[in-house]
């Protein structure tokens with residue numbers, strides 16, 4: 046059975062309280078057109094209480110963009126899984142390419158975070174993807190599989206149902222240069238078969254998202270691919286009409 050489509054907004058370091066309320070209200074108005082699609086928003090962490098409150102009666106998932114790999118302690122500026130869980134968070138982004146490149150987040154940290162998140166019963170959304178140079182050198186699958194292996198190491202004791210993989214080629218993020226549906230599907234199919242080799246049948250049910258310059262005009266074609274179960278949306282998730290159109294495209 047295909048996983049239910051999922052579309053997550055990653056606001057990165059953008060948005061404000063006003064966007065939280067206007068986005069929730071726009072999604073509420075569009076709810077009839079979004080049946081069958083799981084939708085979630087990952088705002089900057091300080092807006093999570095406002096988001097949880099605004100969507101209390103709505104089927105909108107709440108996500109956080111970053112957590113510590115430690116449960117508690119002397120780690121100034123960090124947030125622990127137990128803390129975000131108290132505020133109703135469902136999804137935790139892990140290993141986003143911006144965290145990997147700007148803040149040196151390593152595969153070891155990714156594994157530790159997956160362990161923290163899934164053992165708390167939250168969903169770990171692990172981002173994987175190659176740089177332009179790695180693609181040109183023919184290293185896409187080697188890079189992606191090494192990143193996936195770290196995610197599975199962290200999953201060890203938890204249910205694969207708590208794992209989502211987001212394939213985000215670094216060269217497509219924020220560049221307007223989307224992977225073609227064929228390019229994206231090719232990598233997604235490899236991810237799916239690798240997950241099945243490692244996890245057996247459970248690998249079939251893991252939700253695979255595509256991210257990188259997804260817009261209303263290319264979403265339907267991407268989401269129509271056999272192994273693409275939705276998207277992780279950056280820039281276009283800051284504009285309600287665009288984000289809703291992308292979510293609607295995931296209905297098929």
Ligand SMILES: O=C(CO)COP(=O)(O)O
Pocket residue numbers: 055141213217218219220221256257258259277278279280281
């Ligand atoms: O990084 C992304 C989502 O996590 C993708 O960002 P853009 O949609 O802005 O390319």
